[in-house]
Amino acid sequence: MTTPTAPRRAPVLPARYVVRRTGGTLVLLLVLSVAVFALLQLAPGDPARTLLGPRGATPEALEAVRAKNHLDDPFVTQYLHWIGDAVRLDLGDSLRTGESVSSAIGSRLGLTAQLVGLGFAVALVLGIPGGIVSGLRARRATDRTLQGLGVIALSTPAFAGSLVLIYVFALMLGWFPAYGPGDGGAGDRLQHLVLPALALGVAVTAVLLKLTRTAVVAELGRDHVVFARARGVPRATLLRYVLRGTVVPVVTSAALVLAYVLAGTVMVEEVFALPGLGQLLVSSITFRDLPLVQAEALLVAGTVCLVTLLTDLLLPLLDARLRVPATTTRRRTAPLGTEAAA
Numbered sequence: 001m002t003t004p005t006a007p008r009r010a011p012v013l014p015a016r017y018v019v020r021r022t023g024g025t026l027v028l029l030l031v032l033s034v035a036v037f038a039l040l041q042l043a044p045g046d047p048a049r050t051l052l053g054p055r056g057a058t059p060e061a062l063e064a065v066r067a068k069n070h071l072d073d074p075f076v077t078q079y080l081h082w083i084g085d086a087v088r089l090d091l092g093d094s095l096r097t098g099e100s101v102s103s104a105i106g107s108r109l110g111l112t113a114q115l116v117g118l119g120f121a122v123a124l125v126l127g128i129p130g131g132i133v134s135g136l137r138a139r140r141a142t143d144r145t146l147q148g149l150g151v152i153a154l155s156t157p158a159f160a161g162s163l164v165l166i167y168v169f170a171l172m173l174g175w176f177p178a179y180g181p182g183d184g185g186a187g188d189r190l191q192h193l194v195l196p197a198l199a200l201g202v203a204v205t206a207v208l209l210k211l212t213r214t215a216v217v218a219e220l221g222r223d224h225v226v227f228a229r230a231r232g233v234p235r236a237t238l239l240r241y242v243l244r245g246t247v248v249p250v251v252t253s254a255a256l257v258l259a260y261v262l263a264g265t266v267m268v269e270e271v272f273a274l275p276g277l278g279q280l281l282v283s284s285i286t287f288r289d290l291p292l293v294q295a296e297a298l299l300v301a302g303t304v305c306l307v308t309l310l311t312d313l314l315l316p317l318l319d320a321r322l323r324v325p326a327t328t329t330r331r332r333t334a335p336l337g338t339e340a341a342a
Contacts, residue, residue, distance in 0.1 A: 013316055025309040032301040033086075036294050037079050086298065092291035096283075101295045104280065111181055112265055112276035115200065118193055119261045119268075122201025123208055127257070128250060130205070131212025132243070138217050147213075150206030158264050162199040162271040169195060179273040196272045204260045211253035215246040247318045255311040259304050 066072055070081045085091065091101035134146040153161075170178035182192035219225060219242045228238055269278035277296060284292035 013313060017316070018313065021309060021312045025305050029302060029305045032305070033083055033298060034079060036297045036301065037082050039290065039294055039297070041075065086295075091295040094284075094292055095289045096287045101291050104292065105277065105295060105299065108276050108280050111274060112269070112278065114189070115193055115196055115265055115268070115274065115276060116258075116261055118197035119200030119204075119264070120258055122197050123205050123257050123261065124254065126201065127205040127208025128212050128254075131209040131250075132216055132246075134209065135213040135216025135220070136239075136242075138213070138220075143213075146209065150209045153202050154204075154206035156203070158199055158203045158267045159271050161203060162196070162268055165195045165199055166271075181274050181276075193274075196268050196274060199271075200261055200264050200268045203264055204257050207260065208253055208257045211256075212246065212250050215249040215253075216242060219245040248315055251315060251318065252311060255307050258307055262300065262303060 070078050073081075089102045091105075093100055094104055097104070130146050130150070134143045137143045166178050169175045176195050177192050178195075180192055182188040222245065225238065225241055225245075228241060233241075265276060266278035266281055268274070269276045270282060273279075277299075280292065281296045283289070284296065
């Protein structure tokens, strides 16, 4: 008669760990928000004239801008007013168009999110399998070829790779559109984003490939893998052991690559004429549209902090060795000779 096995319980993170990681992220985001707000103070000239933009800087207008943005108050008071408005998604108005900053970012956020998602998927599909193959065939022809291709991709600027993709796949072969976001449905949008996503993903694939290869090579040298290989463990089982041990460094490197992909959208959107956040940031800097620059910098910083936090919370769930027990139960042992005396 076989005894029923208890069902495996899903791993649970200790509340103390979650609170500590979340608190650290909030503190980091607070520091970054202070740095972003300081852009207004560091900008040359009168902050009121900067916020007023190209409009007429009459004494009445300057006084109204100073009163609205509390520019006559101390720095801390100004920051508290600004961060309070930011929490309510009130980030001011664009100096160039007069449009609400929240509306300007919201209208372009979807396109950039789609581009980042596709570019990140390209990096994952090319980088992780390539790194695994390169690590398993370390110091062989396959490994040298993959690393060489990775170095070429990494050393090629994003705008240069974008121009090559446009020339080959848009102009010569005519497979994909050369520019623009498309004006049709989901299929048309996807067709317009294929080349930008390739340009964005391939540029950072080498980072993921190199880190994955390093993790695989390190795992192949561990004692339990060497022992399993000596015992003649099947190759499929051995590969499963190796891949299980590389989960933590691969997930960590993937989060790092996502930050690179987010930063790379600026150049790619400019080349492919995509009206996303990257193109908006370039035009905002060109026209010194400080409220938009502040809002986008805060958005990028918050996104990177959120990705880092989610990665920190995910890793202990994937690897039990990183999981800290919530409580530690110590077993009390009776003094020597007590049991015998009893």
